[in-house]
Structure formats: C-alpha cells, structure tokens
Amino acid sequence: MDRSFTQVIDLRSDTVTKPTPAMRQAMAEAEVGDDVYGEDPTVNRLEALVAEMLGKEAAVFVSSGTMGNLISVLSHCGRGDEMILGDRAHIFRSEAGGTAALGGVHPHTIPNRADGSLDLADIEAAIRSDNEHYPTTKLVCLENTHNFCGGRVLPVDYMDAVGELAHGRGLKLHVDGARIWNAAVALNVSPARLLAAADSVSVCLSKGLGAPVGSVVAGSADFIHRARRNRKIVGGGMRQAGVIAAAGIVAVTEMVERLADDHANAQTLAQGLAATEGIAINPAEVETNLVFFEVTQEGMSAAQLSAGLKERGVLINATGATRLRAALNHHVSAGDVQRTLSAVRDVLTSGAGQPVGQGFVYN
Ligand SMILES: Cc1ncc(COP(=O)(O)O)c(C=O)c1O
Structure with a gap:
C-alpha cells in the first residue's frame, strides 16, 4: 500500500474550500x-x-x-x-x-x-x-x-x-x-x-x-x-x-466560470470509477461537481472504503451503507482525480480500513 502522500485530497464537500x-x-x-x-x-x-x-x-x-x-x-x-x-x-x-x-x-x-x-x-x-x-x-x-x-x-x-x-x-x-x-x-x-x-x-x-x-x-x-x-x-x-x-x-x-473545471474533473472521476470493479456508477448521471457512487464489492461497506481512502490521503464521505459522495472543488486538480482513482482501486484490492467518525453525512 502506498502511504507516501504529501497532501490530502479533500472531496468530503465543496464547503471545505478555502478563500483564494x-x-x-x-x-x-x-x-x-x-x-x-x-x-x-x-x-x-x-x-x-x-x-x-x-x-x-x-x-x-x-x-x-x-x-x-x-x-x-x-x-x-x-x-x-x-x-x-x-x-x-x-x-x-x-x-x-x-x-x-x-x-x-x-x-x-x-x-x-x-x-x-x-x-x-x-x-x-x-x-x-x-x-x-x-x-x-x-x-x-x-x-x-x-x-x-x-x-x-x-x-x-x-x-x-x-x-x-x-x-x-x-x-x-x-x-x-x-x-x-x-x-x-x-x-x-x-x-x-x-x-x-x-x-x-x-x-x-x-x-x-x-x-x-x-x-x-x-x-x-x-x-x-x-x-x-x-x-x-x-x-x-x-x-x-x-x-x-x-x-x-x-x-x-x-469563481463562477471555473466551475466547469470541477464538472470536467467530476466526469473523469465518474468514468474512472465506472471502469473500476467493485464500484457502480452511471457517469451520465453526473452533471455537475457531485459524484455519488456505490461500493458493490462483497464484504466492503461505504464506511470501510471511506476509512481505507483516508489512510491513503483521500477524504470521501459515506452517505449510506454502500453509497459515497465525492464533491469536486477548486482545490482538487485533474492529477488529484487520478490519485483518487488509484487509491480507490488500492483499497478494493488490498483491503478495507476501519470505519471511524460520525456516520453518514448529509450536507
Ligand atoms: C442544497 C443545499 N442547500 C442548503 C445548504 C445549506 O448551506 P449551509 O451549509 O451554508 O447552511 C446546503 C449545504 O450543504 C446544500 O447542499
């Protein structure tokens, strides 16, 4: 498992964005x-x-x-x-x-x-x-x-x-x-x-x-x-x-026009997730910056996937038993999207993390 990340990729919400x-x-x-x-x-x-x-x-x-x-x-x-x-x-x-x-x-x-x-x-x-x-x-x-x-x-x-x-x-x-x-x-x-x-x-x-x-x-x-x-x-x-x-x-x-970059990154993430075994998502339903997806791998809950991603420096909230949401935002680059996809695949192949935290997030 690669834990050599230097910067956390925060996809929990677009509310985590900091002022420019x-x-x-x-x-x-x-x-x-x-x-x-x-x-x-x-x-x-x-x-x-x-x-x-x-x-x-x-x-x-x-x-x-x-x-x-x-x-x-x-x-x-x-x-x-x-x-x-x-x-x-x-x-x-x-x-x-x-x-x-x-x-x-x-x-x-x-x-x-x-x-x-x-x-x-x-x-x-x-x-x-x-x-x-x-x-x-x-x-x-x-x-x-x-x-x-x-x-x-x-x-x-x-x-x-x-x-x-x-x-x-x-x-x-x-x-x-x-x-x-x-x-x-x-x-x-x-x-x-x-x-x-x-x-x-x-x-x-x-x-x-x-x-x-x-x-x-x-x-x-x-x-x-x-x-x-x-x-x-x-x-x-x-x-x-x-x-x-x-x-x-x-x-x-x-900051309005650049939202198109978040939408493009969201689409790339959705397509990468759709091509990942153990994940279900329809990229056609991703129209803006929010990417909801399901973990379908047996024995893996959304909370476990979220915990495993956190260990790899990627923050994505579980929003249900098998559902997660990634919110693209102006701190997340196209390269970060690729790192996120690698982290998801790594968790799915090498095992889940220990779920922690406050349960499902609704904001
Ligand atoms: C659709 C929608 N409406 C309203 C709000 C509330 O905004 P705030 O967190 O600033 O109170 C949110 C927050 O996430 C939201 O997603």
Whole structure:
C-alpha cells in the first residue's frame, strides 16, 4: 500500500474550500460600515451585484444557506401554512427542521425523482383545497442543483413549468440555489434566466465558489424587505460584514466560470470509477461537481472504503451503507482525480480500513 502522500485530497464537500489569495486581499482592504444601518458599502455592493446576476429586484446577505432558506420560507409563509417540497430536499432533510421549529411551517413532502425534479402532477395533487381541516398551501420549493439527487440540474423549461403551475394556483416558488452557479454553468444559461420563474432564491458563496462565509437571498424588493426583518429575528443582522462580503464579491466575479473545471474533473472521476470493479456508477448521471457512487464489492461497506481512502490521503464521505459522495472543488486538480482513482482501486484490492467518525453525512 502506498502511504507516501504529501497532501490530502479533500472531496468530503465543496464547503471545505478555502478563500483564494484574491479573496483574502479583498477582505483585508474591504470598506465597512454598520450593515444593520444599511451602511456597509461592501455588503451593499455584493447585494446589488448578486441581485442583478440573479435577475431580481433586491437581495440580502446572510450567514449561511440554511439561514437563507429559513428566512425565505418565513417570508413566504406564516404559522400553520404549508410548503410543498421534495422528500430529498436539503430544507427537509438537513436544516434541523428550522422552518417548522421557528416558523410553524408545515412541510408537505412529495417524492423527488432521481433527477431531482418533482412530478408536476404530484405538486398539483399536493395543493390543498380551501377547507378548515387543511393547512393553507403557500409555497413550492425546488433545489437546483439537487444535492442528494446527485448534483443533478433542473433545466430552464422545468423551472418555468413549476413556476407557472405555482403561480397559477396563487403559490410562490422558492429555489434552494445553494449550487445554482453549478447549474447555470452546466446548462450554459445565465442564473437570471434559470431563475426567471422563482419568487425567491437562496444562493451560496461558500461552496464551490470558495468564499469563507455567506449566502445571498434574492427576490422582489417587497420580499427582501420582509426577509431583512426575518434575518433580524433569527439573529442574522451582522454589522461590519463587508469583511466577509468582500470575499463574496470575488467569488461571484472570479469563481463562477471555473466551475466547469470541477464538472470536467467530476466526469473523469465518474468514468474512472465506472471502469473500476467493485464500484457502480452511471457517469451520465453526473452533471455537475457531485459524484455519488456505490461500493458493490462483497464484504466492503461505504464506511470501510471511506476509512481505507483516508489512510491513503483521500477524504470521501459515506452517505449510506454502500453509497459515497465525492464533491469536486477548486482545490482538487485533474492529477488529484487520478490519485483518487488509484487509491480507490488500492483499497478494493488490498483491503478495507476501519470505519471511524460520525456516520453518514448529509450536507
Ligand atoms: C442544497 C443545499 N442547500 C442548503 C445548504 C445549506 O448551506 P449551509 O451549509 O451554508 O447552511 C446546503 C449545504 O450543504 C446544500 O447542499
């Protein structure tokens, strides 16, 4: 077994990315003010820039994707209202039930299809009629790209169709766009076009784009007015936040196009894994930077494969008994992909590691 690695290849998530030198410089030089007074020029610049990129009237800077989704839902729904979303949605599975805990919003889940979409007929059937027994349906949520469905991309036509359905029934459409940048690059469309039908969107700066902190919620001016109050309610009003917003500006201006490199590396990894005995994956289903695959070798669990890879300097999380996820990101080169494939083959031929750690990861 070759344990002579010098640098760990970290494929656990695209959230592990560290700020670039340009981000650190922008942070050091950022002009700041009190953002709760609306006086931080760098935050204001980031919000205006992202609103424009997403084709929305206004935007608000928040600390995380979870906060972005939470305040979006709180700004669309009151207590006892209902939102329709996929059963594999990050909002439903991995945000600690915040919309129910803090907003009293009732989640109505319908099955996510393998490509991350929701069947329009299922959405239609889930919308409640006006009856005193029922919660009031207010919102439909989509996720693009869809994390737990393999980083799959929802295309423009589909987004438009869900928007039309929702609006036709008096509902709003929120998009968890934590990785909307990946979706737009994969589809070769502008994020604004992709989000034309969305009433609100939460986008992350600290995943593939590499900023250290932050997300942005965008929507109409009226919606963002309500979202700012809800941000304050959850303790998210930040003060001299320009220090972190400065990195966000670099993220959205310099780091979006290069996501295509992550997608290309993901495809190379998927094809290499598909050619590896003891691994199952369909590379055609890898559309962006997330590579989910199954270990099929008898006697080897995902946790064991993950532990064996760790011993060889490659970090990949187990996300189920036999399932793993590798998240390509800007620290991982084409050469690292080849080293990863060698490490996988080495574990499969020379034996598993001892599983350690916190169990399955859902972020
Ligand atoms: C699809 C999706 N939405 C939202 C989030 C939440 O983002 P954060 O970790 O910044 O709270 C994540 C995080 O991994 C995600 O994958």
